[in-house]
Amino acid sequence: MNIEQLKSTRPPLPPKPRNPMPVWVATTLVTLWLIVWDLDISFEALVYGVADMGEYFSRYGQPDFSDLSRYLELMGITLATALWGTVFALLVAFFLAPLAARNFAPNPVAYRVAREILNFMRAMPDLLLALIFVAALGLGPLPGALALGVHTAGFLGKFFAESLERVDQGVCEGVAATGANFPQRVMYAGWPSILREALGYTLYILDRNVRMASVLGLVGAGGIGLALHDTLRLFDYGQSGALILVILATILIIDYASAWLRGRLG
Amino acid sequence: MTTVSIWRWPTPSGLPPLPLVGGALALLGALWLTAPVVEVDFVRLLGALGRMVAFAGQMFVTPDWHYVPQLLAKMLETIEMTVLGTAIAIVVSLPLGLLAAGNATPHPLVYRITRDLLSLMRALPELVWALVFVSAVGLGPLPGVMALAFVTVGFMGKFFAEAIEVVDHKAVEGVRAHGAGWLQVRLFAMLPQALPDFVGTVMYILDHNLRAAAILGLVGAGGIGYDLVMSMRLFQYDRLLLIALAIYLVVTLLDRLSDRLRSRIIHGARA
């Protein structure tokens, strides 16, 4: 038997499915190119910038720690702001999340409303909220804490609600069958089942809030962000470097602490 | 027989469990100590409530329709910054992820340095990096894109590194046994296994970056942020309302899209 005869007796292969990958890749590349064109990003500027970057970053090389005590104080305020913001978010999420969980919500209306409220809180950037609260309350860390609280309440609420929806249906029914009402079902079948996850999310949000708190100072909401803004505007690289290091060190410490805590829980 | 019921907790001692009580007390203590620092003043808050309601009322004025074209342009710029920054970050973080993975890195020192570098990149918020980059390359969307890309590389690099580290060894051995070179092993055995989680993570990143991009304009790094702050400062509430609405719509749209995509992937994508 020769090749031709072999080929003719073989059943034909099914048609090769069309591979969508090249289309996707091409579309993505085209889109990216269009964006670069539209944003008018000059690669020259970037290349020069990157080349200068080395020199630029070296300017931060001699951090000026002369004002360290003030910086640490500001960082302390920032941390406190983050803490209050997170606690506020936790309180709001604690009450809204069960309503926003399909399996716990007492009725579909409450569910929809709670979900929308949480979505709204999430969609508003903290900065915008901070601006509004500063306008209402004046300068200082309190509007920052509120802004963080409201914004992250949306996130925390959504995380909690999603966790609650994953609770085993049987467990919920077990408690419901005893005649428990909505708050009881939430407290006995809901929170105990997701405690570990909930604490993990809370720590994650606390971490995130520390970062955001350090920036909210830029709009007058207290903390270290404002100091950094001022020093950079004055091209005081020494102090800017010092400030960045303080912020960095604090964030890294919080990161490690929260990762350690989450490891202990898991 | 007492007629008054005594309440107690379901523990052997009748008191709530110690870790719980300890944690709650510690938290309350921390809050109480820091209250003056944060200038928490409930009286002030209640007073401000009236002002906030009045403010909200002021917001609902006739929108400045002439502003819409600029608004759209700025929103588009914001979205573009997000996409470009994320795309660049993904490309850059792939090789960095390899270097930062215990099983794929060429040298333990490289591993340590890369890991620490990635940690550093994600530590500072985008706005801080934007401040720095504006200082370096000037105003405009470029420093914004750089700032977004920077932080995203920090995050995605770690993600890839961790995904590569939990790769199935058998697949790697198989490819190696066929005589694949150093790079080929990583490209064809390790990376493909790390990719499935990828799409979900990218959606999450895009979501996060869009929100971040919306405020980078505050420091001159492009996007709607600058207009946002300015309209607030200049009491241009007719613009502020439009801006807030635009941000809300775009963020929500992306949010729903990413939810739908994620559930599509979890519950089985089309073949």
Added chain:
Amino acid sequence: MSAISIQSVSKRFPNGCEALMGINAEIQPGSFTVVLGPSGAGKSTLLRVLNGLEASTGGSVRIGGETLGKGNLRKLRASVAMVFQQFNLVDRLSVVTNVLTGRLAHRSWVGSLFYLFRTEDMEVARQALARVGLTDKAWSRADKLSGGQQQRVGIARALAQRPKVILADEPVASLDPVASEEIMALLREIRDRDGITVVVNLHQVDLARRFADRIIGMNGGRVVFDGTPAELSPQALRTIYQREGMEHDNSLDLALAYA
């Protein structure tokens, strides 16, 4: 007055599946009834309709003369306790707390939100635990117990409700034969000593025969047998376990001969 009065109850699921088609039965107080049937017969659905976990799409259920509806769910559930195949305990909580969830529907509930219970409630829980023989495991976490022990906690939770009726939905399907025996004996003993009405779903014919006063056989959403274990002839069994399209040969009889 019947403990449970089931009148023309039907249940049609949104996907079109007709799980129950006009069930009629009167459950007498203090009786031990076993609902027997193959998988998919509608046994679970029937029991779940009886305590409101599923809403019937036709007919009505009366518990102690009172019609079950949206408004009196909490009140009626307080007197109708349920034991589940998968135990359905809250894993993280201690055995005692799980049993105490049986008291949640009784009197004021505000304290319970803070995990505070009255001494009377603690006493009821203690007695229930003693009844099922798990006093020494009182403070263990629920998920650290064996299957048989967890089911006993489930029964203790049911007892803590001081119910008039205990519904058990395949309570022994996840247990080994020895544990199954213990659980069935416990349920029977609860009926004998406390006069609580017991309705149990089973697919094990042998257990049904030995423990029931009355067997209700279900197949395809309908009642196909209603009588004492003595009346459960091979003929009757065949009717209960008959499936559509099954050939009329000996295989079914053989399978049931050793059931």
